[in-house]
Amino acid sequence: MAKKCIFGPILSRRLGSSLGINLLPYKTCSLNCIYCECGVTTNLTTERKEYIPTQEVIESLKKYAASSQFRSAPPYCITFAGWGEPTLHSALGEIAHFIKKLFPEQKLVLITNGTLFAFYEELSEEVKEMDIIIPSLDAASPQALQAIDQPHPRITLNSYIESLIKLRKHFPGEIWLEIFIVEGINDSERELNFLKEKIALVSPHRVQINALDRNPAREGVKSPPFYKLEEIASFLGGETILPSPRKSKVVV
Numbered sequence: 001m002a003k004k005c006i007f008g009p010i011l012s013r014r015l016g017s018s019l020g021i022n023l024l025p026y027k028t029c030s031l032n033c034i035y036c037e038c039g040v041t042t043n044l045t046t047e048r049k050e051y052i053p054t055q056e057v058i059e060s061l062k063k064y065a066a067s068s069q070f071r072s073a074p075p076y077c078i079t080f081a082g083w084g085e086p087t088l089h090s091a092l093g094e095i096a097h098f099i100k101k102l103f104p105e106q107k108l109v110l111i112t113n114g115t116l117f118a119f120y121e122e123l124s125e126e127v128k129e130m131d132i133i134i135p136s137l138d139a140a141s142p143q144a145l146q147a148i149d150q151p152h153p154r155i156t157l158n159s160y161i162e163s164l165i166k167l168r169k170h171f172p173g174e175i176w177l178e179i180f181i182v183e184g185i186n187d188s189e190r191e192l193n194f195l196k197e198k199i200a201l202v203s204p205h206r207v208q209i210n211a212l213d214r215n216p217a218r219e220g221v222k223s224p225p226f227y228k229l230e231e232i233a234s235f236l237g238g239e240t241i242l243p244s245p246r247k248s249k250v251v252v
Ligand code: SF4
Pocket: 029, 030, 031, 032, 033, 035, 036, 037, 038, 041, 083, 084, 085, 112, 113
């Protein structure tokens, strides 16, 4: 399956108009979340490498910057997202630096599962030019982590939390922690209490409660009703992300 390394701009529920950057072949990630709206992870890995040629990404960005599409309707932000975990790409820092120079008016955003900061010292430096980082944390017990995120064997609950704390400590910009709620797994009182404890350790600037908006990787995965999501958001000190308008095909 082929996907362009840049896509959109799309209308993001959280970020408004957003140009997406995809640095990975389908579907390369350190997690295999059962709710993933891109599908099942086919390459479960924690190995960082140049999955897509860096030069290809740079050339696509230059072409977009010179286009009438950009000049007539520049996006609000440029977002690393796409078909897997962006921090797996070994040239993430170099590409982020290039984007900041080429698009000084746009916010630079990284959507990440946040699992790799504990393993790779260099990552903290590589992400420092982002304006906003949106990491995720769906579970705060080993059982729920396994049930929802099905991580690579190298990733444990402890390494995950350590990774997020490290990111928060070293990153000077905004951190918006996303929590995806799956009915029957992480919506119990027990799991939510665990989550609250871990959120306090990470201390993000914002907590955002997310739920299914498109088809999940695993059939049968459901989100609680919206009123329950609002109660959870209130308990965790966060806010809910509204469902996308029905016309939007892709959301970040
Ligand atoms: S971390 Fe993101 S890309 Fe990876 S499986 Fe989970 S939802 Fe999908």
